[in-house]
Amino acid sequence: MSRSLTRGLFAPLALTLALNLAGCAATSTSPTIAAPAPVNSASAPGHAVFEKGMVSAADPRAAEAGARILRQGGSATDAAIATMLALTVVEPQSSGIGGGGFLLLADEQGQIESWDGRETAPAAATPRRFLDASGQPLPFRTAVIGGRSVGVPGSIALAASAHAAHGRLPWATLFQPAIELARDGFVLSRRGHDALANSAHTGAHDPQARAIFYGVDGKPLPLGTTIRNPALAGTLEMLAAKGAEGFYKGELAREIATKVAAETPADGKMTEADIAGFAARQRPGLCAKYRVYRICSMGPPSSGATTVLATLVQLEGFDLAALGPDSAKAWHLIAESQRLAYADRDLFLADPDFVPVPVKALLDPAYLRRRGALISADRAMTKVTAGLPAPGLALGEGPEEHGTSHFVVIDRQGNAASWTSTIESAFGSGLMAGGFYLNNELTDFSFVPEKDGVPVANRVEGGKRPRSSMAPTLVYGPDGKLLFVVGAAGGATIPVQVTRALIGVLDWKLPVDKALALPVLFAPGDTVNVEKGSRLEAMIPALTALGHPVKAAQMPLKTNAIAVVDGRLAGAGDPRSEGVAIAE
Template sequence: MLQRFLLGLAAPLALSACASVPAPPSASSPSLYDTGMVSAADPRAAEAGAEILRKGGSATDAAIATMLALTVVEPQSSGIGGGGFYVRGGADGAIETIDGRETAPAAATPRRFLGADGKPLPFRTAVIGGRSVGVPGNLALAAKAHAEHGKLAWAALFAPAIRLARDGWVLSQRGHDFLQRQPDTGAHDAAGKALFYDAAGVALPAGARVRNPALARTLETIARQGAGAFYQGPLGREIAGKVAAETPDDGRMSAADIAGYAAKERPPVCGVYRAYRICGMGPPSSGATTVLAILIQLEPFDMAALGPDSPVAWHLFAESQRLAYADRDLYLADPDFVPVPVQSLIDPEYLHARGRLIAPDRTLPQALPGRRDLARAPGFGPPENGTSHFVVVDRAGEAVSYTSTIESAFGSGIMAGGFYLNNELTDFSFVPEQNGAAVANGVWGGKRPRSSMAPTLVYGPDGKLVLVVGAAGGATIPVQVARALIGFIDWRLPIADALALPVLYSPGDTVTIEQGSKLEALIPALAKLGHAAIRKAELPLKTNAIAVKGRALDGAADPRSEGRAISQ
């Protein structure tokens, strides 16, 4: 009944503010840039995308090849067992977005993550096994994007990943660390244990060569037969069977759930910050609305004059996050199931009014949502983790920002066809209602969980592309992207320096300072400004970007990661 009621409320939404800013002129020549470029979280994946660019592939082709290679070399974070969001900008400035977010099995109910006592399950209990697995969307997304914007044959995009899986790849230090920290998921499945751990159950050391013939066979099949081999073939039935067998209750996955999955085109969400047009992914992602809220709320303040060493600048950034995340937690969810007031949430007048709540010399006593036009409650959900991001720009001017994820390290721990299956359903709120009000991000059959992923394109005041950016790192993603944009736009930093900026994360009343960063020295000043709860912690930070400088591309990867930017 609740679902039908919420669906009845849903109305078409004008999600894009793009029409308010003129699009850049069409390219006058076949080549806008001297070379194409890929930036990804693993150099082998970046090289896979660059290889496709060298063969004449489009940015879309290269992005797909990068995603497939990450399935092999970064199994803890992303791949074909998960989903993602794709944001594409054409040479003419037109923006398209595709939602490849995972869906809950049709039989799932709002009580999926509640125990027999009605209380939320412990996070790791919810993660491991079939209860957390959503129907993977990455291959459906890839097929849809390729059909619209691919230049090379579908099978050609799989060649680099197949080669890595078949011939072997060297386990990185980061990969080893994940295996060592998360054996409950990394070695949960016998296939994963055999692939990544020795006979004594010890994680393979960094430098070990890993061959994954099962994944090579899976990729070869999908390369020959298309994405349908994943969704309608034996592999789809295997996935459904393994997930159902490890789902103790509430809505076991079926082969029909897999076969019925569809990636969806969504309207882009765009806004203007200091004359720069910033476009990203709309619901079920909260990325674009949260990034825009953080930025536009800060427009009344002279962030450029304050600079990156000012405690006041970081205080303002913290306060803007608190307000943006209050709206995010209350309103953002799958728009096919609940009405999401996107246009209202990114309205400049609304956000400037929110910004006037921020004071440079004190903190807000409490950061509350700003709109009360829908009766709902904020939900409870554990913090998001994992994910991978990559960006591509080709010589013809096509730009792709693509975030791919299986959620936590090694997802649910279940493997099929040589890859890990996601635990994305733990991105739903574990509590479906509070005080009689529905939680927007509660579980429903067929619904897509809210995401923080924020693949982003930025256009300058002249309408031309200036930056392609995105991040991995769970709920910190919008903050990482907003920080990079402030560094790039306000502080005029080269993109590598903008990505190297420290991160301050404050979605609630606690300010988390990136451990070991220069922000630690600002803690006393932030405390004097009223931030009572400040802690230092390691944060899951991993940003990738490409900046445009005339005909040249300037790629960068987060210095905290193993990522790299590679030209074609």
């Protein structure tokens, strides 16, 4: 990155975690993937670490946008911003400037910085926002469609903050690929067409959106149609010229606030002041040791770091490498560790500006060893509960984001960006402003604000950020060199997708593409969900014999990653998606 990350980087908590969160004794002694080596051993300061940088994203047009910025001399941060902007155009069902996200950055020295661009509830929102007149939770679709579910978007503020610290190219340059895609058009892909067809209740809700993506018959435009979005091109051109202020103040902010308020039936209508008051927050990045590796991810209000790191560290007492990916016992162990990690996640994780989140206790190595000791290789636990006392808090659940995208970048200098961006459900709230969809992120709050008179940590409150599962992640080898950058989309499955990729690379020694192709097992409670159509289905009898209720399920899966292999970059996209990795 163009500037040091050490300036104002961490709160003391993060430093303590990075230094002290050591797990059980290592059972693996060699890194899965080689530490980065200079292309030229006689490199001087400023000499490239890699011959070429790389971008991995869920859509090839967006990955190419980021790679184009790298070719122009942009930093990893620059390329990540260009990728996010292009995804707004070509993947409108999943992410973009109408939503928010989390960004994890690292420089070549391994300094970590994390940015929170998670959306916020309007100041006047109350804990009863998603209850009906009788005090019962609203049906999910009722809650989603319209203004009630929209949080103040954070993606542009996040991009502007990161660019101010680490951008090399001018801000306006980063917008050019997305402007061209919106103005000149992009070809509607199979995945985009299917999303328009399967989620028409949100995709076609707004007249603006229907005019862009649907025909006069009300059906999505045919596969292969060139889609042009002149309204979005105009918005991007304005933001390129005016910067973040063009989003949070003025005509666009007024349009967003007016539209959201008009479609909010009650409880805290959004105002221009809500939009103008949004700020991206720099948060402590959370790191822990897993075997010989240092793994870092995103802390609260995301549950990504605590869930991924807990799942891994709790497994350190087991030799996953010896068991291998074809062992039902290995997947049983992974399921049991997930159950423990998700029990803590559901009780404790929320916006740390509103609720005290016991991050240090949740990631304490001694605590995780005790939790791991509850896991038996031969039998599933009968019941799993949170492992720490939680005075004044009640367990709360709610729907999770599914309209999400993840992308990763490593530039020639070895700087890395791992960014998860979301509008929550497919096409968000169904509302559109300036040619882009507005999120339904507030449905990530728990709909029920209290249980038995005890407040739920993730209940709605004015100005609060809803809990997320997003887990942008970085891995370092025992020599401190960057090895792996990864993240995923898919709601509450995000931590397990990331964990599966990490185990695949670090324990099972798989190349990055094979690790992303591994099946997914998701066990946030008593039932183990195995990916339908995967080889895990054949393991259902063995998992059942170990005491698990098991079902095969379709899950929204989408992972992207870049690995460092013998001093070169090797990237991949999830084979379930249209994702690719492109070198500059």
